[in-house]
Amino acid sequence: MTANRRETNRKFRQEALLSAAKQVFAAHGLEGATIRAIAQEAGYTAGAVYSYYPTKEAIYAAILAHSLHDLRDTIATEAAGGGSDEARLRAAIRAVYRFYRARPQDLDLGLYVFQGLRPRGLGPELDRQLNSRLIVALQKVAGAIARVGRLTPLAAHRETVAAICYLFGTLVLAGTGRLKILDSEPDALIEHYVDGLVARLHDARSAQTA
Amino acid sequence: MTANRRETNRKFRQEALLSAAKQVFAAHGLEGATIRAIAQEAGYTAGAVYSYYPTKEAIYAAILAHSLHDLRDTIATEAAGGGSDEARLRAAIRAVYRFYRARPQDLDLGLYVFQGLRPRGLGPELDRQLNSRLIVALQKVAGAIARVGRLTPLAAHRETVAAICYLFGTLVLAGTGRLKILDSEPDALIEHYVDGLVARLHDARSAQTA
Amino acid sequence: MTANRRETNRKFRQEALLSAAKQVFAAHGLEGATIRAIAQEAGYTAGAVYSYYPTKEAIYAAILAHSLHDLRDTIATEAAGGGSDEARLRAAIRAVYRFYRARPQDLDLGLYVFQGLRPRGLGPELDRQLNSRLIVALQKVAGAIARVGRLTPLAAHRETVAAICYLFGTLVLAGTGRLKILDSEPDALIEHYVDGLVARLHDARSAQTA
Amino acid sequence: MTANRRETNRKFRQEALLSAAKQVFAAHGLEGATIRAIAQEAGYTAGAVYSYYPTKEAIYAAILAHSLHDLRDTIATEAAGGGSDEARLRAAIRAVYRFYRARPQDLDLGLYVFQGLRPRGLGPELDRQLNSRLIVALQKVAGAIARVGRLTPLAAHRETVAAICYLFGTLVLAGTGRLKILDSEPDALIEHYVDGLVARLHDARSAQTA
DNA sequence: TATGAATGAGTCTTCATTCAT
DNA sequence: AATGAATGAAGACTCATTCAT
Numbered sequence: 074m075t076a077n078r079r080e081t082n083r084k085f086r087q088e089a090l091l092s093a094a095k096q097v098f099a100a101h102g103l104e105g106a107t108i109r110a111i112a113q114e115a116g117y118t119a120g121a122v123y124s125y126y127p128t129k130e131a132i133y134a135a136i137l138a139h140s141l142h143d144l145r146d147t148i149a150t151e152a153a154g155g156g157s158d159e160a161r162l163r164a165a166i167r168a169v170y171r172f173y174r175a176r177p178q179d180l181d182l183g184l185y186v187f188q189g190l191r192p193r194g195l196g197p198e199l200d201r202q203l204n205s206r207l208i209v210a211l212q213k214v215a216g217a218i219a220r221v222g223r224l225t226p227l228a229a230h231r232e233t234v235a236a237i238c239y240l241f242g243t244l245v246l247a248g249t250g251r252l253k254i255l256d257s258e259p260d261a262l263i264e265h266y267v268d269g270l271v272a273r274l275h276d277a278r279s280a281q282t283a
Numbered sequence: 284m285t286a287n288r289r290e291t292n293r294k295f296r297q298e299a300l301l302s303a304a305k306q307v308f309a310a311h312g313l314e315g316a317t318i319r320a321i322a323q324e325a326g327y328t329a330g331a332v333y334s335y336y337p338t339k340e341a342i343y344a345a346i347l348a349h350s351l352h353d354l355r356d357t358i359a360t361e362a363a364g365g366g367s368d369e370a371r372l373r374a375a376i377r378a379v380y381r382f383y384r385a386r387p388q389d390l391d392l393g394l395y396v397f398q399g400l401r402p403r404g405l406g407p408e409l410d411r412q413l414n415s416r417l418i419v420a421l422q423k424v425a426g427a428i429a430r431v432g433r434l435t436p437l438a439a440h441r442e443t444v445a446a447i448c449y450l451f452g453t454l455v456l457a458g459t460g461r462l463k464i465l466d467s468e469p470d471a472l473i474e475h476y477v478d479g480l481v482a483r484l485h486d487a488r489s490a491q492t493a
Numbered sequence: 494m495t496a497n498r499r500e501t502n503r504k505f506r507q508e509a510l511l512s513a514a515k516q517v518f519a520a521h522g523l524e525g526a527t528i529r530a531i532a533q534e535a536g537y538t539a540g541a542v543y544s545y546y547p548t549k550e551a552i553y554a555a556i557l558a559h560s561l562h563d564l565r566d567t568i569a570t571e572a573a574g575g576g577s578d579e580a581r582l583r584a585a586i587r588a589v590y591r592f593y594r595a596r597p598q599d600l601d602l603g604l605y606v607f608q609g610l611r612p613r614g615l616g617p618e619l620d621r622q623l624n625s626r627l628i629v630a631l632q633k634v635a636g637a638i639a640r641v642g643r644l645t646p647l648a649a650h651r652e653t654v655a656a657i658c659y660l661f662g663t664l665v666l667a668g669t670g671r672l673k674i675l676d677s678e679p680d681a682l683i684e685h686y687v688d689g690l691v692a693r694l695h696d697a698r699s700a701q702t703a
Numbered sequence: 704m705t706a707n708r709r710e711t712n713r714k715f716r717q718e719a720l721l722s723a724a725k726q727v728f729a730a731h732g733l734e735g736a737t738i739r740a741i742a743q744e745a746g747y748t749a750g751a752v753y754s755y756y757p758t759k760e761a762i763y764a765a766i767l768a769h770s771l772h773d774l775r776d777t778i779a780t781e782a783a784g785g786g787s788d789e790a791r792l793r794a795a796i797r798a799v800y801r802f803y804r805a806r807p808q809d810l811d812l813g814l815y816v817f818q819g820l821r822p823r824g825l826g827p828e829l830d831r832q833l834n835s836r837l838i839v840a841l842q843k844v845a846g847a848i849a850r851v852g853r854l855t856p857l858a859a860h861r862e863t864v865a866a867i868c869y870l871f872g873t874l875v876l877a878g879t880g881r882l883k884i885l886d887s888e889p890d891a892l893i894e895h896y897v898d899g900l901v902a903r904l905h906d907a908r909s910a911q912t913a
Numbered sequence: 914t915a916t917g918a919a920t921g922a923g924t925c926t927t928c929a930t931t932c933a934t
Numbered sequence: 935a936a937t938g939a940a941t942g943a944a945g946a947c948t949c950a951t952t953c954a955t
Contacts, residue, residue, distance in 0.1 A: 242452020249393075255417075327919075549925070657872070
């Protein structure tokens with residue numbers, strides 16, 4: 074039991090550290106997120122951080138994993154609510170959108186990790202983990218799309234991917250300030266897209282029925 | 284004349300340096316693109332770089348400016364070809380897509396510069412330049428969309444922005460390897476989107492005529 | 494207690510570093526006093542220095558502050574000894590003289606900091622500190638002069654400033670080796686001046702009495 | 704003759720360069736006086752400077768030599784004017800004072816060169832040259848003092864050195880801004896000193912006569 | 914003589930990381 | 935588990951100086 078308690082404590086502090094890291098990251102950006110800053114935010118010394126994470130990259134990885142976990146939860150929660158399939162579809166897409174809109178750093182991090190900026194050492198293991206989580210998260214959306222449009226899994230998948238592309242494109246452009254220049258609101262763009270998508274799905278269903 | 288020759292030589296070396304910078308940037312990412320690495324790639328000493336660019340940021344700016352310039356040219360060329368409005372519209376969208384698909388670093392840079400990672404000092408001047416170029420580039424697309432769908436400028440603008448979102452989202456996801464995991468081809472996604480867009484525009488036109 | 498011990502240790506090493514800095518400064522001049530050289534002299538790596546002083550200028554400031562502190566102490570001690578007002582006056586002037594004669598680098602630093610060579614960033618804060626200390630130190634001298642000569646504060650002040658001019662002039666010329674060329678001993682010059690000053694003050698007193 | 708003309712031209716440009724150096728030095732301080740800045744001020748490229756001076760230190764040396772030359776001229780001119788010995792004495796001292804007051808950089812340089820800040824390579828040769836010039840310059844003052852006070856050469860020399868100490872001390876303290884803090888005007892201090900000196904010399908003369 | 918290109922040593926500073934305590 | 939001291943490699947940038955032209 075004592076060992077258990079210790080383990081629990083450890084986990085707890087590890088989480089606290091992660092939380093601090095997120096805050097620093099959000100406040101100072103990826104580059105400004107030094108180990109020292111993170112430690113300080115958590116009330117520790119730089120050295121102490123290494124009791125919990127072997128490497129700075131490991132912290133990034135943990136944040137990212139956390140983020141994806143949260144994303145899955147969010148989708149599950151929001152898309153699980155009662156209502157029609159259509160309502161759940163709308164909810165699922167909106168959930169993803171709002172999630173990243175509210176946590177732009179998570180988007181940055183996700184892109185950062187797999188982009189040219191990639192820090193070495195994150196390696197394929199994390200990559201696989203991320204991918205599986207991503208797929209699981211998307212399955213919800215794909216399922217909803219399939220049901221609303223009575224599409225084959227393949228067609229539903231394609232439509233889902235398209236939606237994801239649009240979604241992330243909107244998020245990125247909004248996050249980089251380009252949308253403002255184009256005098257456009259990301260929320261409206263998303264709603265517009267979802268409306269179009271639903272309409273298309275209904276059409277597909279009608280065509281099929283006919 | 285000698286002065287002229289010298290100036291030419293200088294420009295040439297400046298370009299060579301930029302080229303080296305692009306390569307380093309492509310190979311090692313933005314963070315790995317140290318002045319030393321760039322200089323070495325170009326066969327110079329670090330100090331020599333400063334004869335051509337006063338600052339590391341200036342190099343980034345130059346690359347970005349270059350990229351935007353090329354983009355404009357590409358669009359102009361590809362979308363100017365004869366053919367129907369529809370053909371030109373397709374050409375314009377494809378041009379943007381192919382451009383960034385072929386030069387993923389340019390996409391990175393464009394996003395990088397205005398993101399959380401943003402280096403200070405590039406500032407509003409470059410921002411404005413980028414914006415104006417972006418808008419000009421988009422005008423081509425918007426014009427084509429308006430003509431094909433006989434849309435009001437406002438409606439055409441909205442449709443254009445949506446297309447851009449989709450376009451960049453696809454590019455980003457492709458560039459970060461996500462699309463592969465989702466078993467999707469970016470080319471197909473783009474074609475699919477364009478087809479849908481054109482169809483929608485034709486519908487709009489018909490509705491209007493009726 | 495442990496914290497106390499640590500703090501003490503830290504202070505100690507900080508002082509050791511300062512001491513090293515002074516030596517480097519004395520041996521290689523202000524320009525030669527690079528962070529690396531200082532660190533090396535103290536047996537550290539360059540990076541370690543930054544645990545103790547945030548900036549190179551901070552080291553300069555610390556040395557200067559130290560110096561001024563010592564100067565005040567020296568004057569207080571030497572001019573506080575028993576004896577007549579005259580004796581105390583002589584003691585005070587000699588104290589300043591000997592102080593800087595024994596630590597020529599401190600004179601350099603004091604001049605350096607506020608001269609054309611001035612490093613930026615030391616700024617007004619240190620300036621004010623230096624000034625206040627300077628004035629306090631001089632007050633002792635001015636007081637003695639006033640008492641010996643029964644002068645008004647104003648007259649005493651003027652005489653004090655004159656003495657300071659002479660004092661520092663002698664120190665600078667001695668320090669730069671010019672006095673040797675002129676075949677003169679700084680000690681003798683100071684004594685001579687003090688003698689003259691005292692005589693003048695006595696005269697003033699007599700005149701007043703009469 | 705052609706060789707002569709060439710030589711003349713060369714000297715001329717060398718002087719122009721020196722002039723530029725002085726200006727840069729005055730404007731940016733000793734540290735800010737880079738070869739590039741000097742060259743630019745003179746309308747040259749950095750490389751060209753090396754056609755005239757083998758080293759940066761050589762430029763410093765040349766400026767200093769120039770300065771001393773000018774000083775000698777100034778004294779000669781101002782102290783040569785008709786009038787009593789006393790008038791010439793006053794004129795000589797004032798000349799030195801005004802000279803350096805008007806060209807604080809020259810004072811800096813003089814101190815710089817022989818102080819802890821000393822750049823290597825200026826060497827004993829220049830030192831000797833400077834010394835001899837200094838002595839010559841002072842001889843004028845010493846002569847005047849001797850005549851006014853009817854002093855032995857030795858006594859006159861001592862008085863001269865004392866005057867020099869006072870003079871330079873005042874200049875240095877004024878230049879470093881200390882005098883302002885002490886609420887004193889350097890001009891007044893000098894006048895005061897000269898008055899005192901002259902009075903003393905008259906006394907000495909009277910004593911001797913009696 | 915003058916240029917302009919280039920060098921190379923050096924500057925301060927930052928930071929992830931290690932380790933004795 | 936945590937500290938605090940220290941390292942060492944790296945980073946951008948500067949500048950006197952050299953040299954082919």
